[in-house]
Amino acid sequence: MAGQGLLSVHGLTRDFRGFRAVDDVDLQITAGSVHALVGPNGAGKTTLFNLLTGFLSPSAGRIELAGRDITGLPAEQVARRGVARSFQITSLFPQLSTREHVELALQSSSGLGWRFWRSATLMRRYSDRAGELLDMVGLADLAAVPAEALAYGRKRALELAIALALEPKVLLLDEPTAGMGLEDVDRTVDLIARVRQGRTVVLVEHNMSVVGRLADTVTVLQAGRVLVEGSYEQVRADERVITAYLGAADAAH
Numbered sequence: 001m002a003g004q005g006l007l008s009v010h011g012l013t014r015d016f017r018g019f020r021a022v023d024d025v026d027l028q029i030t031a032g033s034v035h036a037l038v039g040p041n042g043a044g045k046t047t048l049f050n051l052l053t054g055f056l057s058p059s060a061g062r063i064e065l066a067g068r069d070i071t072g073l074p075a076e077q078v079a080r081r082g083v084a085r086s087f088q089i090t091s092l093f094p095q096l097s098t099r100e101h102v103e104l105a106l107q108s109s110s111g112l113g114w115r116f117w118r119s120a121t122l123m124r125r126y127s128d129r130a131g132e133l134l135d136m137v138g139l140a141d142l143a144a145v146p147a148e149a150l151a152y153g154r155k156r157a158l159e160l161a162i163a164l165a166l167e168p169k170v171l172l173l174d175e176p177t178a179g180m181g182l183e184d185v186d187r188t189v190d191l192i193a194r195v196r197q198g199r200t201v202v203l204v205e206h207n208m209s210v211v212g213r214l215a216d217t218v219t220v221l222q223a224g225r226v227l228v229e230g231s232y233e234q235v236r237a238d239e240r241v242i243t244a245y246l247g248a249a250d251a252a253h
């Protein structure tokens, strides 16, 4: 499958009672890249994201992961095959500690169910891996803290560690900096820059400075269709994008 992305989308379409929210979208997400989906409000980003993760089924079109058809699979199966989603979706358990969340995620991704508890060796392995993941997302010092006591940005970091515990082939980040102050935004950009190493990331993000700092490829959506695709510099300079989106965004700043 020369020229195919790790995650590839062909003619993807989603209608809501006659309204076409995603309209004949083609996408190739290259292995090892950070690919951003941007566009003005109502462009279809969230709907496309929900299609990619199996939270919605398409009205038409095909989604392939590493050349295998995953179109229409339920969210849980899409996740099992390696498409994990983080931010704005995970529910944390208020009283469980940061470390316990990551250990549970590791356990659930093992497919071993409760047998895991019987093996001291496996338990140690999960505990070590949980420590590494917490370290990676900057939560090593907060491992014993219950999730409810974490500040907003730290909760988002924990959600990222949970998604990483699934060892995803493709990591989808849903507006990772939404609702954050400047300091948390910078910290989150650094964090994503760190965890993207050796991974493939799809990012929906409104903050164009975040997109500029992280994305290798940017797809601009408008009215459910792909308007332009290219590097951040290319799409920023494109007249159609300036008219449709960046102009409006820049004018607002």
Ligand SMILES: Nc1ncnc2c1ncn2[C@@H]1O[C@H](COP(=O)(O)OP(=O)(O)OP(=O)(O)O)[C@@H](O)[C@H]1O
Residues within 6 Å of the ligand: 016, 019, 020, 021, 039, 040, 041, 042, 043, 044, 045, 046, 047, 048
């Ligand atoms: N469940 C639904 N039923 C009907 N219309 C929907 C539904 N979900 C989304 N839409 C419509 O589809 C269009 C695309 O919405 P979507 O949320 O995907 O856009 P978006 O690019 O994520 O926007 P935003 O940046 O505001 O989050 C919008 O016009 C929205 O009203």
